[in-house]
Amino acid sequence: MNTFLTRMRNRPETGSFLGFIVFFIIFSIFGDHFFTLGNQTSLFTLTSELGIICIGVGFLMISGEFDLSVGSVYALGGIVFMMLSPHMHSLLALLFVMIIAAAIGWFNGYITTKHLIPSFLVTLSMMLIIRGLIYMITSGRITSHKGDSFVSTFFSVKMSGLPGFLSDFRPSHLWFVGLLILFHYILFNTRYGNHVFATGVNQPAAVRMGLNTDWIKTKNFMISSCFAALAGIIAVSRFRMGSPTIGLGMELEVIAAAVIGGISLYGGTGAIIGILFSAFLICMIRNGLLLMGAPPYWYSGFVGVIVLISTIVNIKLQPRKTKF
Amino acid sequence: MKFFLCFLTLLISLTFTTFVSAKEFTIYYVVHGGITHPAWLANKAGVDEAAGMLDDAKVVYIGPEVYKLEEFINYVQTAVDAQPDAIVTTMTAPDAMVPVLQPFADKGGVIVEINTGQACPDSLNCLTYVGYDPYESGVNAANKMVEMATARGITLKESLYPNHAPGAVHIEEWGRGFMEQSVKLGLKTGQVDVTASEYTGADIILAYKKKNPDVDFIYNISIPQVSTVMTRFEEEGITGVYQGTFDFTADMVKEIAKDETVWFTQDQQMYIQGFQGIMAAYLNLKHQFILPPAITTIGFTTPENAMDMFESVEAGVR
Numbered sequence: 001m002n003t004f005l006t007r008m009r010n011r012p013e014t015g016s017f018l019g020f021i022v023f024f025i026i027f028s029i030f031g032d033h034f035f036t037l038g039n040q041t042s043l044f045t046l047t048s049e050l051g052i053i054c055i056g057v058g059f060l061m062i063s064g065e066f067d068l069s070v071g072s073v074y075a076l077g078g079i080v081f082m083m084l085s086p087h088m089h090s091l092l093a094l095l096f097v098m099i100i101a102a103a104i105g106w107f108n109g110y111i112t113t114k115h116l117i118p119s120f121l122v123t124l125s126m127m128l129i130i131r132g133l134i135y136m137i138t139s140g141r142i143t144s145h146k147g148d149s150f151v152s153t154f155f156s157v158k159m160s161g162l163p164g165f166l167s168d169f170r171p172s173h174l175w176f177v178g179l180l181i182l183f184h185y186i187l188f189n190t191r192y193g194n195h196v197f198a199t200g201v202n203q204p205a206a207v208r209m210g211l212n213t214d215w216i217k218t219k220n221f222m223i224s225s226c227f228a229a230l231a232g233i234i235a236v237s238r239f240r241m242g243s244p245t246i247g248l249g250m251e252l253e254v255i256a257a258a259v260i261g262g263i264s265l266y267g268g269t270g271a272i273i274g275i276l277f278s279a280f281l282i283c284m285i286r287n288g289l290l291l292m293g294a295p296p297y298w299y300s301g302f303v304g305v306i307v308l309i310s311t312i313v314n315i316k317l318q319p320r321k322t323k324f
Numbered sequence: 325m326k327f328f329l330c331f332l333t334l335l336i337s338l339t340f341t342t343f344v345s346a347k348e349f350t351i352y353y354v355v356h357g358g359i360t361h362p363a364w365l366a367n368k369a370g371v372d373e374a375a376g377m378l379d380d381a382k383v384v385y386i387g388p389e390v391y392k393l394e395e396f397i398n399y400v401q402t403a404v405d406a407q408p409d410a411i412v413t414t415m416t417a418p419d420a421m422v423p424v425l426q427p428f429a430d431k432g433g434v435i436v437e438i439n440t441g442q443a444c445p446d447s448l449n450c451l452t453y454v455g456y457d458p459y460e461s462g463v464n465a466a467n468k469m470v471e472m473a474t475a476r477g478i479t480l481k482e483s484l485y486p487n488h489a490p491g492a493v494h495i496e497e498w499g500r501g502f503m504e505q506s507v508k509l510g511l512k513t514g515q516v517d518v519t520a521s522e523y524t525g526a527d528i529i530l531a532y533k534k535k536n537p538d539v540d541f542i543y544n545i546s547i548p549q550v551s552t553v554m555t556r557f558e559e560e561g562i563t564g565v566y567q568g569t570f571d572f573t574a575d576m577v578k579e580i581a582k583d584e585t586v587w588f589t590q591d592q593q594m595y596i597q598g599f600q601g602i603m604a605a606y607l608n609l610k611h612q613f614i615l616p617p618a619i620t621t622i623g624f625t626t627p628e629n630a631m632d633m634f635e636s637v638e639a640g641v642r
Contacts, residue, residue, distance in 0.1 A: 032534070033534040038534075039531070042527055042531075042556075042560075138360075140361075140364075142548055142575075144575055239551065240555060241548070241551050241552070241575075244360050245360055245389070287531045290531045291534065
């Protein structure tokens with residue numbers, strides 16, 4: 001039993017799981033309508049969009065870098081997709097957006113690794129550049145989605161054709177869970193996952209072992225950007241509109257979710273599966289507080305307190321050698 | 325690399341040089357924004373139109389891309405530091421703005437308040453005011469809500485005021501007007517912090533509706549959020565909830581014309597606020613005229629007159 005508890009404690013996702021369970025129970029007991037299928041699927045929709053970005057950012061953080069540009073890439077992905085989709089098949093528009101996002105990720109990686117500039121600064125600059133670009137190309141105006149519904153059917157709209165309770169779910173839920181499992185597998189069961197850990201734990205040692213750590217990091221930057229753009233496409237195709245301000249401040253939510261999910265801010269440790277619980281936790285806090293009847297001006301404060309508690313619990317559960 | 329840097333420096337210098345031209349008057353127009361919001365785009369169109377008519381005045385329009393109080397105050401400080409002849413500004417947080425604007429006012433600088441409901445402190449000696457009255461706008465919206473419900477044979481039970489910028493004086497006053505009048509009209513009412521994100525806000529409003537199932541009218545002053553709420557409510561199969569809003573987008577005008585769930589929008593004539601704000605400052609600088617305060621929120625756009633507005637909305641002046 002002790003061995004089991006010790007093993008659980010040493011797993012990076014345990015903290016986020018416990019935090020999730022505690023608050024889920026509290027909200028389920030005290031929040032009207034919290035524990036209903038409709039509310040849970042709504043929350044899982046938000047979780048999926050946030051979580052998809054977290055997977056990419058999580059991989060990058062494990063390899064020892066940050067990406068603050070994800071909020072802007074999320075917006076750019078959505079806006080460019082909406083602008084392109086009236087002129088071409090939406091799947092083609094999605095592919096174009098992915099190419100753009102990959103290029104942004106590559107650029108972030110190139111500048112960070114080749115010019116040895118901290119990724120914090122590179123991606124902060126990229127965040128501002130892209131946001132400015134969005135304002136320029138939209139002239140600040142709201143964009144409506146007028147293209148075909150192929151991509152929205154496969155990513156975001158409710159699966160109303162399915163029987164019973166299944167009709168409340170969306171494809172984005174499946175995409176999120178699928179990507180989560182896939183990247184969890186890659187991280188722990190493939191050579192690339194090992195290389196990501198090695199790069200984050202001790203880059204000079206990894207280089208001496210013959211790893212091309214610059215390219216590993218650059219690939220992770222590209223994954224991070226592509227996932228952010230994909231989440232943006234999912235969000236805008238869900239609402240069929242996008243304003244140039246979407247995704248503002250999202251990078252902080254993403255990093256908070258990754259850290260609560262057990263990924264070290266210093267790189268080298270973490271688990272992708274914890275993101276499932278941490279992203280859900282972040283998305284459910286405001287909803288849960290509201291359904292519990294908390295006063296409207298208290299939400300942000302509560303959110304901050306709960307995120308802080310969750311992070312502290314998570315850190316306390318980690319082995320002493322782990323830093324956050 | 326060196327050549328590239330030299331070229332870039334030269335290019336930037338030349339770009340800025342073109343902005344510096346000898347004009348008799350300089351007017352800074354500073355808004356809390358965000359300047360990417362549809363309403364502020366129309367406002368800027370009015371400012372640009374006025375600026376284009378004035379050969380002897382340089383007009384600079386600045387403000388944060390999204391509403392951020394501290395960034396806005398920094399912009400006001402920038403305007404003061406530029407030593408213009410006049411500053412046209414929203415008086416979003418008077419207490420925070422007095423220390424910044426007082427030295428400018430003391431030197432005889434002209435200050436015109438726009439948009440924030442005559443909140444200018446006496447010490448700043450503002451020349452005039454152009455804009456809406458937030459509290460009255462809220463009151464009028466509540467009255468319109470009940471009037472339109474009655475005309476449709478609907479008895480409303482509970483209204484909601486989503487607040488996307490808690491702490492902003494005019495947003496708070498606006499909500500206070502709407503909610504107090506709702507209570508006077510016999511409705512339950514409440515407000516909820518929906519954050520600045522329309523996507524997050526839609527789900528927060530959905531959760532609020534689940535917690536308060538009687539909510540049947542939402543006075544959604546952030547117009548982009550009307551669309552996201554409609555989408556989410558439609559997806560959840562929630563019917564019998566109506567919305568009123570503020571300002572314009574082309575899609576929303578079409579939505580109002582359908583006479584379904586969005587009943588009205590209020591026209592605060594942001595273009596006029598921009599145009600007249602500049603003109604008030606200019607005419608005072610040039611001829612010492614004092615324009616009387618102008619309240620620009622005078623009407624509602626409803627299904628009956630929605631399409632009359634479409635052309636001016638498409639043209640970006642509404």
